[in-house]
Amino acid sequence: MALSKTRTNVAMTDPTAAIPSALRTLEAEASGVTALAAAIRSDLGGAFAASIATILEAKGRLIITGLGKSGHIGRKIAATFASTGTPAFFVHASEASHGDLGMITADDVILALSWSGEQPEMKNLISYAKRFKIALIAMTSNAGSTLAAAADIALTLPKAREACPHNLAPTTSSLMMLSLGDALAIALLETRGFTSSDFSVLHPGGKLGAMLKYARDLMHTGEAVPLKPLGTRMSDALVEMSAKGFGCVGIVDGNGQIAGIVTDGDLRRHMRPDLMTATVDEVMTRNPKTISPNLLAGQALELLNSSKITALLVTESKRPVGIVHLHDLLRAGVA
Known part of the structure; x- marks a missing residue:
C-alpha cells in the first residue's frame, strides 16, 4: 500500500520532465561504455586477447553462465555468439547445481558473468570447472573477487556508476557486460573469417533471412x-x-x-x-x-x-x- 501511495504522490504532471532523466541515463551508460573501451586499450586488452585465443582453441562449446541481470545479459550474449559462428549456449548458475552441470564437458569453455564476482550460486560451478580442468573466463568488475581469483582469465570491467539515481539498479553495468560480450563475439567472427554466406546459413527466417538470400x-x-x-x-x-x-x-x-x-x-x-x-x-x-x-x-x-x-x-x-x-x-x- 505504501508503494502505491508513493507512486500516486509522484505522478508526473509535465511529460517533458522525463526528458532530462532519459538524457542522464543515456549519458551515464555511454560513460560506462567509454570507460570499457579505454580499459581494453590498456589493462583489459591482454585478458581480452587471451579470452579470444582460449575460445578459438576450444574443441567444445562456449558456455555462458550467470544469474539475475547478469543471467539475462548472458542469455543474449550466448545467442549472439551462436549466431556469429561460435557454438554457445546459456546455463543458469543456480540450475547448474541441480543437474545442469551435466551440460558442460571438459572440452568446453565457461564464460561466467557476475558484476560483484561473489554470488554463492557460482561456487559449485567454479568447483566443477576446477575438478574437470574446464577453462573458466570471468567477466566481473571485482578483480579481487572469488570468481576472478578462481578464473583462468579475468575480464575485469572498470567501475562505473549505475544510471539508477540510487546507484543500485543494474543499468550501466549491464550495458557494459553486454558490450564486452558483443566485442568478444565480433572479434571471434572476424578472426574466424565468418562471412555473410555463413551468416545466412544460421539466419534463414524472417526479414534478416530474406536479406541474406541471393x-x-x-x-x-x-x-x-x-x-x-x-x-x-x-x-x-x-x-x-x-x-x-x-x-x-x-x-x-x-x-x-x-x-x-x-x-x-x-x-x-x-x-x-x-x-x-x-x-x-x-x-x-x-x-x-x-x-x-x-x-x-x-x-x-x-x-x-x-x-x-x-x-x-x-x-x-x-x-x-x-x-x-x-x-x-x-x-x-x-x-
Whole structure:
C-alpha cells in the first residue's frame, strides 16, 4: 500500500520532465561504455586477447553462465555468439547445481558473468570447472573477487556508476557486460573469417533471412527476361517491355553481352513523333547497372534504392541470365 501511495504522490504532471532523466541515463551508460573501451586499450586488452585465443582453441562449446541481470545479459550474449559462428549456449548458475552441470564437458569453455564476482550460486560451478580442468573466463568488475581469483582469465570491467539515481539498479553495468560480450563475439567472427554466406546459413527466417538470400534465389530467368538485340526497332522493344512487365528491356550485342537497357524513363526522355521507328541504339542507356547472381538480396535492394530504379539485370561475364524487380524483393520480405 505504501508503494502505491508513493507512486500516486509522484505522478508526473509535465511529460517533458522525463526528458532530462532519459538524457542522464543515456549519458551515464555511454560513460560506462567509454570507460570499457579505454580499459581494453590498456589493462583489459591482454585478458581480452587471451579470452579470444582460449575460445578459438576450444574443441567444445562456449558456455555462458550467470544469474539475475547478469543471467539475462548472458542469455543474449550466448545467442549472439551462436549466431556469429561460435557454438554457445546459456546455463543458469543456480540450475547448474541441480543437474545442469551435466551440460558442460571438459572440452568446453565457461564464460561466467557476475558484476560483484561473489554470488554463492557460482561456487559449485567454479568447483566443477576446477575438478574437470574446464577453462573458466570471468567477466566481473571485482578483480579481487572469488570468481576472478578462481578464473583462468579475468575480464575485469572498470567501475562505473549505475544510471539508477540510487546507484543500485543494474543499468550501466549491464550495458557494459553486454558490450564486452558483443566485442568478444565480433572479434571471434572476424578472426574466424565468418562471412555473410555463413551468416545466412544460421539466419534463414524472417526479414534478416530474406536479406541474406541471393539474387539467384529471386531472379526471373529464361524467357521471362526481357531482351532484344541491337538494331531492334523501338516498336518491337516496346512490345517486349509490355509483354514481360518489368518496365524495361535489356539490349544485347552480337555476342550476347549486355550493351544497354531501355526503360520507361528512356521512353519519356526520348518522346518524339518518330520514336517507334527509331532503333533501340538511339534510345537505350548504355552500360546499365547490373548485378551478379551471387549478390545478397539486401545489397540488391540498396542498389535499387540508391539508383532510384525498380529492376536490375543479373549478368555473368556480361551476359544477362536473369532480372530482379523491386516487387520480387518485397514479396520475399527483404524490404
